Amino acid sequence: MKQIVFISGKGGTGKSTLVSSLSLLVQNKMLADCDVEAPNLHILLQGEILKKRDFFGAKEAVIDSSACIKCGLCRKTCRFDAISEEFEIKPMKCEGCGACTLVCPQNAIKLEEVKTGETYVSNTSRGTFSHALLDIGAEGSGRLVTEVRKNVNAYKKDEEWLLIDGSPGIGCVVIASITGTDAVVVVSEPTKSGQSDLERVLGVAKHFGVPAFVCINKYNLNLKVTSEIEEYCENNGYPVIGKIPFEPSIVKALQEFKTPIEAGNKVITNEIKNLWARLVDEVENLKKA
Amino acid sequence: MKVGILSGKGGTGKTTVSASLAAVVPSCQYIDCDVEEPNGAIFLKPELKEKSPVKVLVPEIDMTKCNFCGLCAKACQFNAIAVVKDKVLVFPEICHHCGACKIACPNDAILEVERTIGVVEANEDGTFLQGKLDVGEPISIPIINELKKHIKEDRFVILDCPPGASCAVVNSIEGCDYCVLIAEPTPFGLHDIKIAVQLVKNMGIPFGVVLNKASNDNRSIHHFCQSEGIEILIEIPFSKEIAEGYSKGILPVEINDLWNEKFKKLYEKIEGGAHK
Numbered sequence: 392m393k394q395i396v397f398i399s400g401k402g403g404t405g406k407s408t409l410v411s412s413l414s415l416l417v418q419n420k421m422l423a424d425c426d427v428e429a430p431n432l433h434i435l436l437q438g439e440i441l442k443k444r445d446f447f448g449a450k451e452a453v454i455d456s457s458a459c460i461k462c463g464l465c466r467k468t469c470r471f472d473a474i475s476e477e478f479e480i481k482p483m484k485c486e487g488c489g490a491c492t493l494v495c496p497q498n499a500i501k502l503e504e505v506k507t508g509e510t511y512v513s514n515t516s517r518g519t520f521s522h523a524l525l526d527i528g529a530e531g532s533g534r535l536v537t538e539v540r541k542n543v544n545a546y547k548k549d550e551e552w553l554l555i556d557g558s559p560g561i562g563c564v565v566i567a568s569i570t571g572t573d574a575v576v577v578v579s580e581p582t583k584s585g586q587s588d589l590e591r592v593l594g595v596a597k598h599f600g601v602p603a604f605v606c607i608n609k610y611n612l613n614l615k616v617t618s619e620i621e622e623y624c625e626n627n628g629y630p631v632i633g634k635i636p637f638e639p640s641i642v643k644a645l646q647e648f649k650t651p652i653e654a655g656n657k658v659i660t661n662e663i664k665n666l667w668a669r670l671v672d673e674v675e676n677l678k679k680a
Numbered sequence: 681m682k683v684g685i686l687s688g689k690g691g692t693g694k695t696t697v698s699a700s701l702a703a704v705v706p707s708c709q710y711i712d713c714d715v716e717e718p719n720g721a722i723f724l725k726p727e728l729k730e731k732s733p734v735k736v737l738v739p740e741i742d743m744t745k746c747n748f749c750g751l752c753a754k755a756c757q758f759n760a761i762a763v764v765k766d767k768v769l770v771f772p773e774i775c776h777h778c779g780a781c782k783i784a785c786p787n788d789a790i791l792e793v794e795r796t797i798g799v800v801e802a803n804e805d806g807t808f809l810q811g812k813l814d815v816g817e818p819i820s821i822p823i824i825n826e827l828k829k830h831i832k833e834d835r836f837v838i839l840d841c842p843p844g845a846s847c848a849v850v851n852s853i854e855g856c857d858y859c860v861l862i863a864e865p866t867p868f869g870l871h872d873i874k875i876a877v878q879l880v881k882n883m884g885i886p887f888g889v890v891l892n893k894a895s896n897d898n899r900s901i902h903h904f905c906q907s908e909g910i911e912i913l914i915e916i917p918f919s920k921e922i923a924e925g926y927s928k929g930i931l932p933v934e935i936n937d938l939w940n941e942k943f944k945k946l947y948e949k950i951e952g953g954a955h956k
Contacts, residue, residue: 400717402690402843407868428844429688429872450757470778483850483883488778489757502757525846527879532846533818559690559843560716563818583929584695584719591717591815598816613927642918645866646898 394553394572400588402559404580405608410556411435412650412663414517420552423543424522425568427535432556438515446538448507448531450487452480458499465491507531510538512546519546533563561595574674575603581616602677605629609637633666681954682837684853687862688872690843693892694862698840699723700933704943708836713852715811715823720840722929726808728801734823736777737792741768745789755784798823824851845875858954859887865898888913888953913949
């Protein structure tokens with residue numbers, strides 16, 4: 392199974408719209424949503440959940456108040472300011488590192504596993520779909536992403552492709568989403584912010600040795616920035632595999648939970664078809680090389 | 681007072697609203713807490729004079745004292761240390777800098793050394809601050825915490841937050857007096873604003889919504905806010921002019937005086953909302 396992950400650096404550039412469009416065009420594939428904090432792909436895929444599981448992706452210290460002698464060693468040791476003056480754990484602050492458990496002379500502190508989210512495997516008309524939702528404000532989003540990808544392995548049959556919808560940013564969630572994949576497609580937009588964020592996220596792909604390709608979405612919004620992005624990509628060896636125009640009709644279609652393809656937009660459908668054909672070629676070439 | 685600007689979904693207009701507020705509120709302080717992809721500087725164009733690296737403490741093994749007992753690896757909850765036969769492997773990128781390994785070591789064989797994971801940059805008078813996570817680093821929280829040490833408590837402080845709803849956002853808005861949630865009227869935007877609303881409610885922070893890219897075609901955010909009793913502070917209609925300005929790094933308030941007035945009104949509403 393060849394794994395392709397769609398990321399963007401900047402949010403709102405059109406990752407989920409592109410992935411759900413591709414889900415209509417690409418045959419024999421699985422789907423995954425690794426944006427576990429604000430997942431959106433399920434809204435367009437509208438599948439039926441086959442398997443739902445609680446995910447325990449972090450630990451938290453628990454103080455046995457009957458054994459605690461309030462010596463203060465735990466508070467002194469904790470680097471996350473997670474223990475109050477009344478010797479209560481602040482759940483939002485506790486990293487679950489266990490340093491406090493090691494210094495407590497009374498053995499009054501234990502680490503307990505905490506639920507940080509839920510994982511789902513869904514049946515959709517476009518393929519099996521692995522996704523998740525992080526509990527609001529929870530730790531360990533990277534670990535939940537890793538679990539989403541494990542579920543792909545558990546449920547895969549003989550699908551040829553895996554299309555992964557990623558998250559914005561360049562930190563732990565993105566790193567957990569791209570490691571070990573066959574290619575990264577960065578969905579960018581021709582804005583000064585998009586340009587800056589694209590360069591940083593391409594740096595992450597390079598750092599982890601994942602081949603990266605670029606799609607410029609809404610490219611006609613600012614042709615000058617589009618050509619600057621193209622120049623940057625050319626100079627740094629990142630093929631631009633697609634340029635999708637902005638059309639108000641896309642927004643309108645999304646309001647009705649439809650991809651541009653279902654809305655019958657020919658120009659955009661063709662552009663996305665070409666993008667995929669180009670990507671398939673590039674991935675083949677990588678294999679040969 | 682401190683105001684966090686967040687959204688759940690990315691690309692809804694957090695930086696547009698944050699930077700516009702910074703442009704119209706006299707002597708405020710702007711802090712870009714989206715340290716993975718900071719964009720505020722593109723619009724506010726500060727002269728960044730102060731640059732200080734953000735350092736964390738990671739373990740280094742003194743091999744003359746180590747007897748490979750493996751207690752450090754057992755203590756580490758993040759798998760950042762592995763002991764194999766006569767080797768100790770440290771993975772500094774995934775270390776959470778907690779010091780548990782050092783405490784666990786019976787032979788005093790672990791030192792803690794500084795490691796740079798990013799930078800905090802500021803203009804001369806510290807009214808603009810941004811953090812930047814180094815490319816390839818996973819953990820952003822120490823940079824956000826460092827930024828927040830520079831908060832000027834006597835000012836109106838704008839904290840431009842990262843997208844999502846995880847610990848990075850929690851750390852950014854912790855201690856805020858008010859939050860502004862940026863929503864866009866799409867099925868995605870509606871789904872994610874509900875997550876952001878739940879987050880600020882859980883944290884007990886008063887909040888209001890700014891509806892960005894508003895359109896008459898979709899009233900879903902209006903309906904949601906009405907049913908939840910949430911105030912829509914201002915609406916910014918979808919406009920090609922604003923989108924074009926944004927693409928060049930130009931704020932709505934620089935395009936038209938009307939926006940100046942609108943964001944001043946937003947400022948007044950935030951002041952009012954926080955003191956309710």
